[in-house]
Each structure stands twice: as structure tokens, then as C-alpha cells.
Amino acid sequence: MYLADSRSTKPAVAPDTGPGRRPAAVPGTVLALGTVSLITDISSEMVTAVLPLYVVAGLGLSPHRGRAFGVHRAMDTTGALLGPLAAFAVLRATVDGYDAVFAVSGCIAALGVLVLVLLVPRRIAPEDTAPPKSGPTLGDSLGLLHRPELRRLTVCAALLGLTTVSDSFLYLLLQRELHLPPHLFPLLPLGTAAAFLLLAIPLGALADRGGRRRLFLAGHGVLLLGYGLLLSPLRGAPVAVAVLVLHGAFYAATDGVLAAATAGAVPAEHQGAGQAPVGTGHALARFACSLAFGAAWSLWGGRTALATAAAALAVSAVVASLVLRTVDGVSV
Structure with missing residues (x-):
């Protein structure tokens, strides 16, 4: 969306559309990349939204356990730091840099799904706890x-x-x-x-x-x-x-x-x-x-x-x- 395709001969950043000029149609590639961003954001925000309830209700930990939330937030922010550095390194090291960034990003996403499936338990709360109540409705x-x-x-x-x-x-x-x-x-x-x-x-x-x-x-x-x-x-x-x-x-x-x-x-x-x-x-x-x-x-x-x-x-x-x-x- 922000930088030209590495295989194109156009400038890396298109000039502003001046006043009165008709906006160009949105390219299909932009819509496809936007869809990728939308899907990945849905995935990550789903986990972020339920984390407090999962830690307390799913894992059976006490609420005053602020360290759990702090560790999660610190690791999340570390990922936000490492992601741009990885993209920068890939762009510097490859000729077809943008395609390589997308490929590496897909592999890392697949690794995240694998960790989620294999390492995150469904529930480890004590067996004598009361059954969970029905979830909130609209x-x-x-x-x-x-x-x-x-x-x-x-x-x-x-x-x-x-x-x-x-x-x-x-x-x-x-x-x-x-x-x-x-x-x-x-x-x-x-x-x-x-x-x-x-x-x-x-x-x-x-x-x-x-x-x-x-x-x-x-x-x-x-x-x-x-x-x-x-x-x-x-x-x-x-x-x-x-x-x-x-x-x-x-x-x-x-x-x-x-x-x-x-x-x-x-x-x-x-x-x-x-x-x-x-x-x-x-x-x-x-x-x-x-x-x-x-x-x-x-x-x-x-x-x-x-x-x-x-x-x-x-x-x-x-x-x-x-x-x-x-x-x-x-x-x-």
C-alpha cells in the first residue's frame, strides 16, 4: 500500500493527487493486502481481548497476578520491535525485497499458529471449581x-x-x-x-x-x-x-x-x-x-x-x- 512493487518501474512513493483530481481506483493488490491485515488483526485482537478472562477463568490464576499481564504485554511489544527490524533486514538482504517480506511474514504467522495449537492449554483450572456460566450476549x-x-x-x-x-x-x-x-x-x-x-x-x-x-x-x-x-x-x-x-x-x-x-x-x-x-x-x-x-x-x-x-x-x-x-x- 505504501511502497511500489519491487518489480515495477514506477517511483517508490506516488505523488499526491492534487485538489480537484479524481482519485484512482483501489488496486486489487491493495485490497488483497488489506484483507491479510484485517484477518491477522482479527486473530491477534481475539487473543488480546480474552487474555484477562483466560488467565483468571481458564488457567485458574488469581486476579491481583499482574505479572501475567505484564509479561504478556512485554512480549507483545517485543514482537512489535522485532517485526520492523526483520522487515528492514529482509529488504536490505534481498533483491525482490517486498515478496520476501511477505513470504517470511507468512512463515512466522504459521509458526505462531503452531505454538498456539501445541503449547497453549485449553483449561488447567482445578477440577472442583464450579462449571463456567454462559457467556455474555449482545x-x-x-x-x-x-x-x-x-x-x-x-x-x-x-x-x-x-x-x-x-x-x-x-x-x-x-x-x-x-x-x-x-x-x-x-x-x-x-x-x-x-x-x-x-x-x-x-x-x-x-x-x-x-x-x-x-x-x-x-x-x-x-x-x-x-x-x-x-x-x-x-x-x-x-x-x-x-x-x-x-x-x-x-x-x-x-x-x-x-x-x-x-x-x-x-x-x-x-x-x-x-x-x-x-x-x-x-x-x-x-x-x-x-x-x-x-x-x-x-x-x-x-x-x-x-x-x-x-x-x-x-x-x-x-x-x-x-x-x-x-x-x-x-x-x-
């Missing part, structure tokens, strides 16, 4: 929206998701602005992942002390600062590093914090049903934002599209802060 999730706190969290998550630009678009803008060669493009997510790994723990502790919803809003403010820096006349490697650090800080302040805030808004016995509307609303909103931003890029160009998204994010953050200012008389 009606259970929708019924919980009558709770003002959960309803406001759902609205704010969707509102902010609608104005959060996809990571891929942000990296592509960085590459264009700095005129990076194609083989360096995979290293951009590395900066985000490294910043996230360094800031996740301290910002998580800050959320416990200062309020999870407040940190969630502040994280979007940090992202807005990154957008502004990218739109500024400043250029050079330090600007790229600063944008990536701010991007990683955004994820450290929001990834998991929204779920933690949601957990405090619903009874313990309805955690699964309560997480569904907030998480789904946020994910669907970000998907819609990706579609809208891609169309805006085609019509107006990348910088104008980002400026529009930044203005929309600023408005959304203000509205969300007003919505979450008090919930049932309790400050955020």
Missing part, C-alpha cells in the same frame, strides 16, 4: 449502556476514534516529508514501539494515581501535539524522532487504559459484556477514520488531510473532556 452488552458512566465512555471512545489517524498514514507522511528511502520505512514503527515500551509502565502507574479517563484524554492531546509537529515547517531527523516518541506516548497513555476505565464502570460479573460496546465502538470509529482519511488524502493531499484530522481531533478532545468531566457527580 443483549447483555446493550443493556449495560443504560449506565451513564459506560454510555459516556462509549460515546467518547467512538468520538476520539473517529479523529485518530491510522498509524500507517502517519508513517507514510513521515517518509514523504523526510524523503526516506523505501528500505528505511519499516524502521518507523520501531520508534513508536520503543517509546511505548519505555513509557507504558510509568504512565500506567500515573493512570492509577491521577485517573484513567484523564490520562486517556491526555494521550490524545499528546497525539495532537505530534500532528502539529509534523505539520510545522521544522524538518530533519530530530522531528521524526520526536513525532515517533509522541506517537508511542499516545499508545502508552491509551492502550489498555480505556479497558481499565471501562472495568471500573461496570459490575465485576459483567466485565465481558461491558467491554464489548466500548471496544467495538472505538475500533469501528478508527476504521471509519481510516476510510475517510484515505479519501481526504486522495482529494486534498496528505498535509491538508492531516491538518483537517488534527482540527477534528482537537474539537473531539474538548467535547470528550466535557462529557467525562463528571459522571454521576464524580470527577474524571
Whole structure:
């Protein structure tokens, strides 16, 4: 999607479509790669979504076992660091680099499925435990929206998701602005992942002390600062590093914090049903934002599209802060 096919004679990055020009049709290869991304994201997010329940209900471990979640998150982030490095190495070492990246990625995915099937137990809880209750239904999730706190969290998550630009678009803008060669493009997510790994723990502790919803809003403010820096006349490697650090800080302040805030808004016995509307609303909103931003890029160009998204994010953050200012008389 972001770099030209290695077998093509066209430039690695196509120029912006100027104002008034008709957007080109989406190539079939882009749709195929998008389908691959969609499927793999569904797979990984399925595991991430049920991990807390699996650790407690499936493995029979105590909830106060925060190490289990910390180890999982650390290993997940390590994978986010190693993936771009592997792509960079493959691009540097091969002639048909893009095809090789896709092939290596497929092999690693197959290895992940093999580990999942062979090493992850179905259930190791003690045999004398009570049988599990039936899972939450769609009606259970929708019924919980009558709770003002959960309803406001759902609205704010969707509102902010609608104005959060996809990571891929942000990296592509960085590459264009700095005129990076194609083989360096995979290293951009590395900066985000490294910043996230360094800031996740301290910002998580800050959320416990200062309020999870407040940190969630502040994280979007940090992202807005990154957008502004990218739109500024400043250029050079330090600007790229600063944008990536701010991007990683955004994820450290929001990834998991929204779920933690949601957990405090619903009874313990309805955690699964309560997480569904907030998480789904946020994910669907970000998907819609990706579609809208891609169309805006085609019509107006990348910088104008980002400026529009930044203005929309600023408005959304203000509205969300007003919505979450008090919930049932309790400050955020």
C-alpha cells in the first residue's frame, strides 16, 4: 500500500493527487493486502481481548497476578520491535525485497499458529471449581449502556476514534516529508514501539494515581501535539524522532487504559459484556477514520488531510473532556 512493487518501474512513493483530481481506483493488490491485515488483526485482537478472562477463568490464576499481564504485554511489544527490524533486514538482504517480506511474514504467522495449537492449554483450572456460566450476549452488552458512566465512555471512545489517524498514514507522511528511502520505512514503527515500551509502565502507574479517563484524554492531546509537529515547517531527523516518541506516548497513555476505565464502570460479573460496546465502538470509529482519511488524502493531499484530522481531533478532545468531566457527580 505504501511502497511500489519491487518489480515495477514506477517511483517508490506516488505523488499526491492534487485538489480537484479524481482519485484512482483501489488496486486489487491493495485490497488483497488489506484483507491479510484485517484477518491477522482479527486473530491477534481475539487473543488480546480474552487474555484477562483466560488467565483468571481458564488457567485458574488469581486476579491481583499482574505479572501475567505484564509479561504478556512485554512480549507483545517485543514482537512489535522485532517485526520492523526483520522487515528492514529482509529488504536490505534481498533483491525482490517486498515478496520476501511477505513470504517470511507468512512463515512466522504459521509458526505462531503452531505454538498456539501445541503449547497453549485449553483449561488447567482445578477440577472442583464450579462449571463456567454462559457467556455474555449482545443483549447483555446493550443493556449495560443504560449506565451513564459506560454510555459516556462509549460515546467518547467512538468520538476520539473517529479523529485518530491510522498509524500507517502517519508513517507514510513521515517518509514523504523526510524523503526516506523505501528500505528505511519499516524502521518507523520501531520508534513508536520503543517509546511505548519505555513509557507504558510509568504512565500506567500515573493512570492509577491521577485517573484513567484523564490520562486517556491526555494521550490524545499528546497525539495532537505530534500532528502539529509534523505539520510545522521544522524538518530533519530530530522531528521524526520526536513525532515517533509522541506517537508511542499516545499508545502508552491509551492502550489498555480505556479497558481499565471501562472495568471500573461496570459490575465485576459483567466485565465481558461491558467491554464489548466500548471496544467495538472505538475500533469501528478508527476504521471509519481510516476510510475517510484515505479519501481526504486522495482529494486534498496528505498535509491538508492531516491538518483537517488534527482540527477534528482537537474539537473531539474538548467535547470528550466535557462529557467525562463528571459522571454521576464524580470527577474524571
